[in-house]
Amino acid sequence: MPFSIPEEELMEPGHTACHGCGATLAMRYVLKGMGEKTVVSVPAACWAVIPGAMPNRTLKVPMVYTPFAATGAVISGLRGSLDIQGKSDYNVVGFAGDGGTADIGLQSLSGAMERGHNVFYIMYDNEAYMNTGVQRSGSTPFGAETTTTPVGKERNFKKQQKKIVADLMIAQGVPYVATATIAYPEDLIRKIGNAKKISGPKFIQILAPCPTGWYYPPEKSVEVSRQAVQSGIFPLFEYINGSIKVTKPSKPISVREYVSGQKRFAHLDDNDIEKIQNTVNKRMRYLLSMEKEGIFVLPAQ
Amino acid sequence: MIMAPIADVSSRVNHTDSWRIQKPIIDYSKCIRCMICWKFCPDACIDVVDGGAIAAPSERTLKMEAPVIDMDYCKGCGICANECPEKCIEMVLDEKGED
């Protein structure tokens, strides 16, 4: 059988991620796209504990642990030191959760992108601080229950909209920005291939469903990821230097269908769901108009 | 000069089979070797094996590489069964702890 994605595995079994972890698939595919000449930097997050206890490792490439807020700074330094050693052909990849990206790591990410280092920053977006027990992050969507937005009688689900870091990256002039998700590994790996052609900062936001924190059965991780795209909740796009290409859902479904499979949304009533559906429709229209008109931002360099 | 501890033992030493409460069984007589199960396994524990399976839906398929699950690592998440387009992977209760 001809494989639709590279056969080589740079992530080994025996790791300690939960059953059906989407973040693990995200790493597996990212490394298939990057190849073995890669150095990964991971801050505090699920991915800091997934490789197991010392002296275990689960990646066949070097992985550097960093403080929670420091991914952007560390990949800048790794790039510099590899270049000095004549290893410019190595990919430097920051791989951080949504808490480590949208919240605490945002300043070092923004700094690294603004300085224009030749690095990849992958945000694996499981939409909450999962490793510490499902606290809300800036990237948690409107309507979700987390342990810091417990619904209860007062319906204290998250009332703020998701902060979309990919949009922030476009706005600050990053030359390559894309979204991807684990249900479409071919698309994800193709995007990494395109990103590799660009010398400069690259940012990819990967939706990585989490059975533990979204409260759905582990066998549904890929299905939920597919539904996120087909419902328009998580549109897939690729932005390169001013032009954006949006993937239109091939078998569209409603927001209601997407949220109904996940207990983190179990409390939503018809009004809430309609509100989310309207937001989704507006965002899709906005992205398609950007596709037509192009986006003007001051280029970083 | 090494300034930080370096982990250099593969996580393969860590068998995760005891995490399992259900296990996937592939019915090779229906398996078309599309490798979709292999593609979506979060534990990267489905091996691609030459002539690894004895049954196949056709003579042609029998000659193809087959997915073989490494039961030392499978956690029993069920993604492979959920994604298999031929529905030929069944999740059954793993009774290994009962004897």
Ligand SMILES: Cc1ncc(C[n+]2csc(CCOP(=O)(O)OP(=O)(O)O)c2C)c(N)n1
């Ligand atoms: C400065 C600092 N604050 C808090 C923590 C505790 N901590 C470790 S992992 C984590 C959650 C990480 O969440 P996220 O970045 O979303 O990644 P995920 O765990 O979801 O993969 C937190 C709060 C820490 N290690 N360092």
Ligand code: SF4
């Ligand atoms: S909590 Fe979620 S993201 Fe973290 S290891 Fe478990 S499934 Fe993966």
Ligand code: SF4
């Ligand atoms: S049940 Fe899960 S861990 Fe086991 S082979 Fe299938 S996808 Fe992999």
